[in-house]
Structures are given as C-alpha cells and as structure tokens.
Amino acid sequence: MTRPIVPVEWRGDAIDILDQRALPFEERHLSCRTVDEVCDAIRTLAVRGAPLLGIVAAYAIALEAVSWNGDEGVADRLRLAGDALRATRPTAVNIAWAVDRMLKVAEAERSEAPERVRSLLVRQARSIEEEDARACEAIGAFGAELVPEEANVLTHCNTGMLCTGGIGTAQGVIYAAHQAGKRIHVWVDETRPVWQGARLTAWELGRLEIPRTLIADGAAASLMASGRVDLVITGADRIAADGSAANKIETYGLAVLAHHHGIPFVIAAPTSTIDLDSETGADIAIEERDGAEVSAPAGRPVAEPGTPVANPAFDVTPPELISAIVTERGVVEKPYPSRLRTATEARGA
Amino acid sequence: MTRPIVPVEWRGDAIDILDQRALPFEERHLSCRTVDEVCDAIRTLAVRGAPLLGIVAAYAIALEAVSWNGDEGVADRLRLAGDALRATRPTAVNIAWAVDRMLKVAEAERSEAPERVRSLLVRQARSIEEEDARACEAIGAFGAELVPEEANVLTHCNTGMLCTGGIGTAQGVIYAAHQAGKRIHVWVDETRPVWQGARLTAWELGRLEIPRTLIADGAAASLMASGRVDLVITGADRIAADGSAANKIETYGLAVLAHHHGIPFVIAAPTSTIDLDSETGADIAIEERDGAEVSAPAGRPVAEPGTPVANPAFDVTPPELISAIVTERGVVEKPYPSRLRTATEARGA
Numbered sequence: 054m055t056r057p058i059v060p061v062e063w064r065g066d067a068i069d070i071l072d073q074r075a076l077p078f079e080e081r082h083l084s085c086r087t088v089d090e091v092c093d094a095i096r097t098l099a100v101r102g103a104p105l106l107g108i109v110a111a112y113a114i115a116l117e118a119v120s121w122n123g124d125e126g127v128a129d130r131l132r133l134a135g136d137a138l139r140a141t142r143p144t145a146v147n148i149a150w151a152v153d154r155m156l157k158v159a160e161a162e163r164s165e166a167p168e169r170v171r172s173l174l175v176r177q178a179r180s181i182e183e184e185d186a187r188a189c190e191a192i193g194a195f196g197a198e199l200v201p202e203e204a205n206v207l208t209h210c211n212t213g214m215l216c217t218g219g220i221g222t223a224q225g226v227i228y229a230a231h232q233a234g235k236r237i238h239v240w241v242d243e244t245r246p247v248w249q250g251a252r253l254t255a256w257e258l259g260r261l262e263i264p265r266t267l268i269a270d271g272a273a274a275s276l277m278a279s280g281r282v283d284l285v286i287t288g289a290d291r292i293a294a295d296g297s298a299a300n301k302i303e304t305y306g307l308a309v310l311a312h313h314h315g316i317p318f319v320i321a322a323p324t325s326t327i328d329l330d331s332e333t334g335a336d337i338a339i340e341e342r343d344g345a346e347v348s349a350p351a352g353r354p355v356a357e358p359g360t361p362v363a364n365p366a367f368d369v370t371p372p373e374l375i376s377a378i379v380t381e382r383g384v385v386e387k388p389y390p391s392r393l394r395t396a397t398e399a400r401g402a
Numbered sequence: 403m404t405r406p407i408v409p410v411e412w413r414g415d416a417i418d419i420l421d422q423r424a425l426p427f428e429e430r431h432l433s434c435r436t437v438d439e440v441c442d443a444i445r446t447l448a449v450r451g452a453p454l455l456g457i458v459a460a461y462a463i464a465l466e467a468v469s470w471n472g473d474e475g476v477a478d479r480l481r482l483a484g485d486a487l488r489a490t491r492p493t494a495v496n497i498a499w500a501v502d503r504m505l506k507v508a509e510a511e512r513s514e515a516p517e518r519v520r521s522l523l524v525r526q527a528r529s530i531e532e533e534d535a536r537a538c539e540a541i542g543a544f545g546a547e548l549v550p551e552e553a554n555v556l557t558h559c560n561t562g563m564l565c566t567g568g569i570g571t572a573q574g575v576i577y578a579a580h581q582a583g584k585r586i587h588v589w590v591d592e593t594r595p596v597w598q599g600a601r602l603t604a605w606e607l608g609r610l611e612i613p614r615t616l617i618a619d620g621a622a623a624s625l626m627a628s629g630r631v632d633l634v635i636t637g638a639d640r641i642a643a644d645g646s647a648a649n650k651i652e653t654y655g656l657a658v659l660a661h662h663h664g665i666p667f668v669i670a671a672p673t674s675t676i677d678l679d680s681e682t683g684a685d686i687a688i689e690e691r692d693g694a695e696v697s698a699p700a701g702r703p704v705a706e707p708g709t710p711v712a713n714p715a716f717d718v719t720p721p722e723l724i725s726a727i728v729t730e731r732g733v734v735e736k737p738y739p740s741r742l743r744t745a746t747e748a749r750g751a
Contacts, residue, residue, distance in 0.1 A: 077705070240712075245594060245618040245620055246618045248704045251696070251705040256705070256709075259706060264710075266710045266711065266712050267705055267712075268696065268712050269594040269619075269651060269652075269696050270618075270619055270652075271593075271619050271650075271651045271652025272652070272712065272714055272717075274654045274655030274658060275654055275655075275688075275717035275718070276712075278654065278717070278718075302620045302621050302624065303618075303620025303623065306623030306624075310655060312662075313658045313661075313662065339624075344616075347616055347617065350699075351702070353700070354427070355592070355597045355600045356426070356597075356605070356616055357426040357604060357605050357608060360600075360604045360605075360616050361613075362615065362616045363589075363616075363617050363625075365621055368621075368623060368627070
C-alpha cells in the first residue's frame with residue numbers, strides 16, 4: 054500500500070517530525086536537532102503512538118551519536134539520552150525497547166572510530182523503522198483475515214500511518230481489509246481527552262477514502278446494543294506476558310462492552326509492544342497526564358478553573374476480554390502466556 | 403437544603419432563564435417573552451434537564467395564555483404552543499407530561515373569563531415547579547439510604563439544581579447523602595459531547611463544597627476495575643413501563659460497566675419521567691443532534707470539516723442493568739412493570 058503520510062523522517066543532522074498537534078488543520082513540521090527537542094516533542098504529543106515512539110527514540114539516539122565529537126565517552130552520552138527518552142512516557146514499552154537495541158549496538162562497537170559508530174547507529178535506527186513498516190504489512194495481512202466481508206468496525210485512538218513506520222497496527226488491519234475488497238465502515242471514537250480519533254483517525258481514513266463516522270466515545274455502547282458493530286480493534290502501548298494490554302484510556306471499557314454484546318475485541322500490535330518483564334497488567338505503569346487536557350482542551354476551559362481532575366492516559370484490558378492479538382508473527386490466541394513468549398522470542402533482535 | 407441556583411423564574415410576562423450554555427464562566431440570563439423564544443432556548447440547550455424542561459414548558463403555556471387577548475379560541479393557541487414545545491426535544495417525556503397537564507386545566511376552564519384562565523394556568527405551572535421541588539427532596543431522602551457511609555459515587559451528565567425545580571434527582575441524592583454527614587466523593591463524567599458534567603455538575607458540586615474529581619468519560623471503566631467506584635447514579639429523560647431508562651448518551655455503557663464490576667447502578671427521577679405509554683425502551687425516540695457538537699465543540703473544530711458524524715443524544719439502559727429506580731414515591735425495585743405502574747398511579751394529577 055502506498056503511504057501518503059510520513060510522520061517522522063531522518064535528515065542526517067535532525068529528525069523531521071510531522072507535528073500531530075496541528076492536525077488535521079495544518080501540516081506543520083518540527084525539525085528536532087537535539088535529544089531534548091525530541092523528548093519535548095514526545096511529551097507534548099507532537100509525535101505519538103507506541104511503534105512510532107520506538108522509531109523516533111531510535112533516531113534520537115542516532116542524533117546524539119551524530120553530534121558526538123569523539124572526545125568524551127559516547128557510551129555515557131547515549132545512556133543519558135536513552136534515560137531521558139525512556140522518562141518521557143512511561144506506559145509505551147517501545148521507547149525502552151528501541152533504546153535498548155540502539156545502546157546494544159553502541160556497546161558492541163565502542164572501540165570503533167566515531168564515524169563508524171555513528172553510521173552503525175543510523176543504520177540500526179533505519180532498520181527499526183523498516184522492520185516496523187514490514188511488521189505493519191504483516192499485521193494488516195494476518196488481521197484482515199479476522200474482518201468479515203462486510204463489517205462495521207469500531208476503533209479507538211489512532212493506530213495508522215501517523216503512529217508507525219508503515220500502514221499502522223489496528224488501522225493497518227482496516228486498510229488491508231479495505232484493500233482486499235471487504236466492505237468496511239469504521240466507527241471512529243473521538244478519543245477524549247486528546248481527540249486522536251477525531252483529529253487523526255478520521256482524517257487518515259478520509260485520505261484513504263474508507264467510509265467512516267465519527268462518534269463521541271460514549272456512543273459506542275448503544276451502537277453495539279443495536280447490532281451496528283461487528284468488530285472492535287485497537288492498538289496497544291504495552292502487552293504484558295499474560296496478555297493484558299495497556300492502551301489509550303477507554304479501551305478497557307470498550308473491551309467490557311464488546312464482551313457483553315458478544316462482539317470480538319482484537320488488539321493489533323507489533324511484538325516490540327510485548328513486554329515479558331511485565332508479568333501482568335498490574336506491572337504496567339499508567340501515565341497520569343495534565344488535568345488541563347480534560348478541563349481545558351486545546352487551552353479552552355470547559356470546567357471552572359481549579360476543578361480537580363484525574364487524567365489517566367491509559368487503562369489495562371485483561372487477557373480474558375481479548376479475543377486475539379494480531380502481531381507480525383501471526384494471530385496470537387489464548388492461552389496468551391506461552392504463545393506471546395513464542396512470538397516474542399521469534400522477533401528480530 | 404438551601405438552593406443557591408435558580409435556573410428558571412416566572413416574571414409574569416416573561417420567563418427568566420439562566421443560560422446554561424454560558425456556565426460555568428458567566429451567569430447570563432435570557433428573558434423569554436414568547437413560546438418561540440422558549441422553544442429556541444430548549445433546542446439550543448440554554449435550558450435543559452428533563453424535570454426542568456417540564457417546568458419551563460408549563461410556564462411557556464402560561465406565557466401563551468398571558469399574551470392571549472381573549473378574542474380567538476385560547477384552546478387552539480395553547481394546543482399549537484404545546485405542539486411546538488413537544489417537538490423541541492423528543493426524548494424527555496416531561497415536556498409532554500407538563501403540556502398535557504396545562505392543556506387539561508385550560509380545557510376544564512374554557513368557559514371562564516380570560517383573566518381567570520390565565521391565573522389558573524400560572525398557578526398550575528407554579529404547582530408543577532413546586533411539586534418538582536418536593537419530589538427532589540423526597541428523591542434525595544429515599545436515595546440517600548442507598549449511599550454507603552463512605553462512598554465514591556460516579557455520576558454522568560447534570561442532574562442537580564440546574565435541571566429541576568429543586569435540589570435535583572441523582573445529584574439530589576448525592577446532596578442529601580452529603581448533608582446527612584456521609585463522606586462522599588464524586589467522580590464527575592465530563593459528559594461528551596456537550597460537557598454537562600465538566601461545565602455544570604463539577605461547578606454545582608463545587609458551590610456545595612462536595613469533594614469531586616472531573617474525569618474524561620472513558621476513564622470510568624478503569625476506576626471501576628480498580629475498586630474506586632462504589633455506586634453509579636444518574637437521572638433519566640424517560641422511563642418506559644418495563645423499567646428501561648433513556649438518559650444521556652453513555653449512561654447505558656456505564657450500566658454495563660457497573661454490572662460487570664458488581665457495582666450498583668441506580669436511576670433517580672420523578673414519576674413525571676415515567677411514560678407508561680412506552681412499553682419498552684424500543685418505544686423511546688432517541689434524539690439525534692447536530693454532529694457539530696462532536697466535531698466542532700463550542701464552534702471550534704477538532705475534526706476535519708466534512709467528517710461524517712453520528713450524534714445520538716441519548717441511549718437506553720434495559721431494566722436488568724438497573725439496580726433500583728429512586729422516585730419521590732420511594733425506591734422502586736424489580737419487578738419494575740408492576741411497581742412503576744403503582745408509583746405512577748399514585749402521583750399527583
């Protein structure tokens with residue numbers, strides 16, 4: 054599939070980031086020349102989405118290596134950069150996964166000349182991006198098998214070209230099913246509080262001319278009750294060893310609703326999202342974001358100033374509510390613990 | 403309980419309406435001098451909430467009678483006014499209920515002098531308001547018994563002083579429990595797309611100094627999963643004979659979630675909300691509102707212009723998911739059909 058949207062591009066001495074905060078109204082780009090600038094772009098959601106966060110973190114390590122003058126110890130500099138990147142967003146495991154891969158290369162090549170280390174790190178970051186693109190293609194192909202010939206598919210948040218190195222995860226499945234000629238209509242959850250669904254997913258689907266209808270998150274339940282949802286599919290920010298999946302807040306609610314209505318609830322994510330060190334969902338840190346995202350969206354207050362707010366950015370769906378997990382290694386079904394381990398061990402190092 | 407907020411006031415030749423669209427930032431008032439102006443205030447949500455809509459519809463009929471010059475047939479004029487009011491919002495039954503009561507008075511007194519008919523209609527509208535205030539007190543007292551001594555209560559939309567003639571329905575229960583010395587903390591659903599929770603409920607609770615925390619609607623599920631919700635209580639816009647309750651979109655989702663987590667889900671509403679002519683939830687018309695409420699909240703686009711939107715304003719919760727219905731005649735439990743009939747027949751005519 055052609056990929057009309059490129060959210061991150063390596064420029065040799067900078068990372069070009071499509072600023073997702075301005076979408077869908079403006080295609081504004083940021084040019085990040087330091088790890089600090091990248092961290093800032095991640096924290097403020099200019100760049101987002103678990104797989105893309107892994108890619109941009111890898112390029113940020115490459116950027117740090119490029120600015121290395123060869124004098125000081127590169128290992129320390131890259132480790133500090135990795136720590137800063139890891140601290141930006143605690144729930145998505147892909148940042149830590151990509152940083153670890155980059156630091157392993159630096160470690161293995163520490164005795165090499167600076168120029169060689171730099172070039173190997175840039176090459177590794179490119180590999181991470183290209184692998185993700187291939188993973189998306191595979192996820193799309195495997196996942197499309199789960200989509201009925203004619204289907205109303207409900208999705209939450211944004212899991213497409215804007216947040217991966219390829220066609221996306223959950224949205225990649227939708228795109229692949231659409232391209233295969235299945236008649237798909239997508240219910241797009243607006244995805245409060247940051248509106249990734251309203252702003253990004255509805256726009257992406259529109260560019261690909263896939264029929265879609267935007268809804269308030271709270272409308273999903275009655276659509277399910279009236280038989281107008283055949284499949285719910287979302288991405289994930291971290292999948293624990295037992296199959297619990299952390300994803301954008303409200304995903305767990307959708308999983309409970311799908312279960313209640315006998316509708317399949319599917320997660321689509323690359324194996325880089327699987328964290329075998331998190332045994333269960335209880336081991337996954339949930340990021341609490343600024344309450345102003347809820348009380349004053351886009352800087353415009355909807356609640357009285359001073360109103361106390363809780364704003365957990367993610368929730369955790371337990372394995373029993375997940376019908377299947379689509380990875381680039383295939384569709385993983387229950388029992389998840391052994392099968393996720395197998396899929397993870399088979400992934401590229 | 404004192405009532406620091408008065409959403410509607412009869413002025414003799416006008417209805418003063420606290421414009422809820424401007425809250426919580428500005429206490430702006432509209433002075434409606436014609437039924438058309440009242441209909442417009444209802445449609446645009448300047449005035450809202452099922453019980454208050456009944457009250458304002460009753461005053462609108464009185465307003466029409468006051469402007470009657472005694473020449474033409476008053477019955478026709480009032481019937482037309484009633485039709486216009488009924489057509490404003492199809493789901494809340496309280497408008498039709500109040501209009502019917504007003505027209506019955508006009509019908510019974512049709513041979514009286516205009517001055518006498520006017521005064522009887524104003525008196526009837528006042529009665530409807532005062533009965534609603536008393537109903538709220540009774541709902542609060544009955545409902546408070548269902549609230550644990552120490553409780554995290556989750557509520558949706560706005561069901562307090564801003565939408566009744568008294569202390570409110572679901573929020574009336576919360577206020578009564580708080581006044582009785584119970585230690586209550588309220589999770590306030592923001593209530594997309596019109597933010598009645600963020601704008602109105604959080605503000606009302608703040609004025610009454612009741613601890614509250616605003617959340618995105620999608621955060622309710624994970625709060626329930628982590629044991630931080632002891633009770634869910636909402637109002638209703640129409641309750642069918644079988645106990646199905648139509649209420650603000652997302653209420654049904656909350657009921658499913660509460661059921662899944664073993665949390666009581668309670669509806670609080672006056673018997674004027676019970677519509678025995680609707681046998682089941684399938685008989686309740688669901689208002690579809692302008693998609694711009696979702697895609698461009700408060701006139702500010704969050705989705706690309708032209709994005710298709712579905713915006714059902716209400717959903718229907720089936721009786722099996724409702725733990726109890728608190729009315730001014732007491733707490734109604736299952737089986738609802740016979741018990742709702744009894745409660746309804748006992749209500750003031």
